[in-house]
Amino acid sequence: MEQLTRRAQTANSLLCVGLDPVGENVEAQLQRVVAETAEYAAGFKPNLAFFLARPDGVALLQRLREWIPQGVPMILDGKFGDIANTAERYAAFAYDVIGADGVTVNPYMGEDAILPFARPGKAVFVLAKTSNKPVHSWQDQELVKGGTVSDFSADVVQTLTHEHPGLGLVVGATNPAALGHLRQRCPELWFLVPGVGAQGGDLAATVQAGCRQSDGLGVLINTSRALWQAAEPGAAARDLTFQINALRAERLSATI
Amino acid sequence: MEQLTRRAQTANSLLCVGLDPVGENVEAQLQRVVAETAEYAAGFKPNLAFFLARPDGVALLQRLREWIPQGVPMILDGKFGDIANTAERYAAFAYDVIGADGVTVNPYMGEDAILPFARPGKAVFVLAKTSNKPVHSWQDQELVKGGTVSDFSADVVQTLTHEHPGLGLVVGATNPAALGHLRQRCPELWFLVPGVGAQGGDLAATVQAGCRQSDGLGVLINTSRALWQAAEPGAAARDLTFQINALRAERLSATI
Numbered sequence: 001m002e003q004l005t006r007r008a009q010t011a012n013s014l015l016c017v018g019l020d021p022v023g024e025n026v027e028a029q030l031q032r033v034v035a036e037t038a039e040y041a042a043g044f045k046p047n048l049a050f051f052l053a054r055p056d057g058v059a060l061l062q063r064l065r066e067w068i069p070q071g072v073p074m075i076l077d078g079k080f081g082d083i084a085n086t087a088e089r090y091a092a093f094a095y096d097v098i099g100a101d102g103v104t105v106n107p108y109m110g111e112d113a114i115l116p117f118a119r120p121g122k123a124v125f126v127l128a129k130t131s132n133k134p135v136h137s138w139q140d141q142e143l144v145k146g147g148t149v150s151d152f153s154a155d156v157v158q159t160l161t162h163e164h165p166g167l168g169l170v171v172g173a174t175n176p177a178a179l180g181h182l183r184q185r186c187p188e189l190w191f192l193v194p195g196v197g198a199q200g201g202d203l204a205a206t207v208q209a210g211c212r213q214s215d216g217l218g219v220l221i222n223t224s225r226a227l228w229q230a231a232e233p234g235a236a237a238r239d240l241t242f243q244i245n246a247l248r249a250e251r252l253s254a255t256i
Numbered sequence: 257m258e259q260l261t262r263r264a265q266t267a268n269s270l271l272c273v274g275l276d277p278v279g280e281n282v283e284a285q286l287q288r289v290v291a292e293t294a295e296y297a298a299g300f301k302p303n304l305a306f307f308l309a310r311p312d313g314v315a316l317l318q319r320l321r322e323w324i325p326q327g328v329p330m331i332l333d334g335k336f337g338d339i340a341n342t343a344e345r346y347a348a349f350a351y352d353v354i355g356a357d358g359v360t361v362n363p364y365m366g367e368d369a370i371l372p373f374a375r376p377g378k379a380v381f382v383l384a385k386t387s388n389k390p391v392h393s394w395q396d397q398e399l400v401k402g403g404t405v406s407d408f409s410a411d412v413v414q415t416l417t418h419e420h421p422g423l424g425l426v427v428g429a430t431n432p433a434a435l436g437h438l439r440q441r442c443p444e445l446w447f448l449v450p451g452v453g454a455q456g457g458d459l460a461a462t463v464q465a466g467c468r469q470s471d472g473l474g475v476l477i478n479t480s481r482a483l484w485q486a487a488e489p490g491a492a493a494r495d496l497t498f499q500i501n502a503l504r505a506e507r508l509s510a511t512i
Contacts, residue, residue: 020342049338049345053353058314081362082305082335083388086276089305097309106337108364108383110390127364132339134366136412142400149397149405156392 001123001166001190003101004073008042008217013241014248016075016192018224019046019064027060033227034067036234040241043102044068045192045222048078058097065099073101075123075192080113081106087116095122104170104192107153108138111160118164123190128153128182131172131195150178151185158186168192171210173201173221180209188212191219197226203240207247216248257379257422257446259357260329264298264473269497270504272331272448274480275302275320283316289483290323292490296497299358300324301448301478304334314353321355329357331379331448336369337362343372351378360426360448363409364394367416374420379446384409384438387428387451406434407441414442424448427466429457429477436465444468447475453482459496463503472504 008014017037021030034044046064051057061076068074076098080090094100094117102123105114117124129139129150139150147155154169161167168190171179179193193210195201203221212218221244230236264270273293277286290300302320307313317332324330332354336346350356350373358379361370373380385395385406395406403411410425417423424446427438435449447466451457459477468474477500486492 047338047342047345049336049342049349052314052349053345055353057349058308079338079362079365080305080335081337081364082303083386086303086305089303089309093305093308093313097311106335106362106364108337108362108394109335109386109388110394111392112388112390130339130365132365132368134368136367136415138364138366138405138408141397141405141408144398144400149394152394152397159392 001168003121004043004123004190004220005217007072011040011042012245013040013042014217014219014221014244015040015237015241016043016045016220016222017041017227017237018194018222019044020050020224020228022050026054029228030064031067033233034064036232037227037237038069038072040237041072043073043075043220045075045077047224048076061098073123074099075102075104075125076100077104079104079106079127080117081109082113083109084112084116087113091117091119095119107156111156114160114167115164118166122166123168124166125168125170125192126153126157128157128169129171129175129178131174131199131201133174150182154182154185158189161189170194173206174199176202176205176209179206183210188214189218192222193219194222196221197223203243204247207244208251211248211251216252257424259377260299260379260446260476261473263328267296267298268501269296269298270473270475270477270500271296271493271497272299272301272476272478273297273483273493274450274478275300276306276480276484278306282310285484286320287323289489290320292488293483293493294325294328296493297328299329299331299476301331301333303480304332317354329379330355331358331360331381332356333360335360335362335383336373337365338369339365340368340372343369347373347375351375363412367412370416370423371420374422378422379424380422381424381426381448382409382413384413384425385427385431385434387430387455387457389430406438410438410441414445417445426450429462430455432458432461432465435462439466444470445474448478449475450478452477453479459499460503463500464507467504467507472508
C-alpha cells in the first residue's frame with residue numbers, strides 16, 4: 001500500500017478512476033479519460049468484466065497499462081476467488097500478463113483465495129461489504145460468534161495484514177453506517193470504496209465515515225460512470241477531487 | 257440442466273473432464289484430451305484462470321469450444337461474482353464470446369451476482385462448500401439463524417430454483433459428510449463436485465453421499481489433473497466412468 005499512499009499524497013487525491021468501458025469508440029474514450037484524469041487520480045480501476053466482454057479485451061487491458069502514467073497504481077477489479085493453485089494463475093494474469101499493481105479478491109473460498117495475490121508491493125482489496133443491496137445477503141448474515149459475515153471478512157483480513165501488509169478491504173459507499181463501523185473495526189486498513197455517484201453513495205458521508213483518523217487517508221473513492229460519461233472527464237475529476245479534499249479538510253478541522 | 261441430464265443419460269456418465277491446461281504443447285494436449293475423453297464426458301469444465309494466464313487464452317477458449325462435440329455441455333469455471341451490470345458483462349463473456357453452456361458463480365455479493373447468469377438453457381453452479389480447507393473458513397461460519405454460510409448458499413439457491421431451474425451447487429468431494437448433508441438439504445439439485453483425485457476426495461464416498469436418491473444422477477464428478485497427466489487420457493476417462501458407474505450400481509442395489 002506504500003505506492004498508493006505515496007500517490008495519494010503526491011496527487012493530493014483519494015479519487016479512484018473506475019474504467020468500465022461501454023459504448024462506441026471505447027479505445028479512444030479510454031485513452032481520453034486516462035489522459036485527462038491522470039493528474040487527479042490516486043489510482044485507476046479497470047473492471048475486468050467490461051474488458052472480457054469485448055473481442056480484444058485482454059489486449060486492450062495491456063494497452064491501457066501503457067497509457068497509465070508511472071506511479072499511478074492500476075487495480076484490476078476482477079473479484080478473483082479460487083483455490084491456491086488457481087489463484088496463482090489469476091495472480092499471474094493480473095500482475096504478469098496485464099501488469100496491474102493491485103486486484104480485488106472475493107474471500108468466499110478462504111485465505112487460500114486471498115494470499116496468492118499478496119505479492120510484495122501489490123495491493124489486494126478483499127470484498128467485505130459491497131455497495132449492492134441484494135434480497136439474499138450473504139454479507140449481512142449474523143454469526144454465532146458475533147458480528148456479520150462482512151465483519152468476519154474485515155477481521156480475517158486485519159489479522160492477515162500482520163504478515164501481508166498489502167491487504168485492504170472493499171467497502172461500499174451506499175451504506176455509510178456500515179462503512180463507519182468497519183473503519184472502527186479496522187482503523188488503519190486502506191478501503192476501496194465503490195458506489196459513489198450512479199449507485200447513490202453520498203460523498204460527504206463517505207469521507208466522514210471512511211477516512212482514517214490518523215492521517216485523513218485510507219479511502220480510495222471510486223467513480224466510474226460519472227467520469228466515463230462526462231463531457232469533460234478531466235474537469236469532472238478535478239471537481240470531484242476538490243470536493244473530496246474540501247470534505248477532508250472540514251472533517252480534519254472538526255476533529256481538532 | 258436438461259442438456260446436462262440428457263447428456264449424462266446418453267453417455268451413461270457423471271464424469272466432468274476438468275481442463276486446467278499447464279505445461280508445454282498446451283493446444284495439442286487440449287485437443288487430445290477432448291478428443292479422447294469426449295465419449296465418456298458428461299461435461300467439460302475449462303478453468304478460466306489457466307487460460308487467462310496464457311498470452312492467447314481467450315482465443316484458445318474459443319477454439320476449445322469448437323473441439324467439444326455438440327451436445328456435451330461446456331461449463332466455464334470462472335467463479336464469477338460481481339453486481340448486476342457487471343455480472344451481465346461476465347455472462348456476455350461466458351455465453352456470447354466463449355459459447356459456454358454453463359458457469360460457476362461465487363455468491364458473496366448476493367443474488368445480484370447469480371441471476372444474470374441464469375439464462376434459459378444455461379447451467380449455473382453456485383459455490384456452496386468448496387474442496388479446499390482454509391484456516392479461515394467463511395463457508396463454515398455458524399449463523400445465528402441456524403446452519404452455516406454454506407448451508408445458507410444451498411438454501412438460497414434452492415429457493416431461487418423455483419424461478420430459475422438452471423441453478424445448481426458446487427460442493428467439494430473432500431468432505432463427504434458435508435456433501436451428504438447438502439444432498440439431504442437439496443435432494444434434487446445438480447451438484448458440480450470437484451476435488452476427487454489430486455485433491456484427495458474419495459470416489460466411492462462421493463457417489464454414496466452425492467447421487468440423488470430419485471434417479472442416481474445429480475452429481476457431476478470433476479477430475480482435472482488425473483486426466484491431463486494420464487499417458488492415455490481416453491483410457492483413464494473410461495476407467496473412471498466405469499468405476500463411477502459400478503459404484504452407482506452398488507448404491508442403487510443397496511437402496512433396493
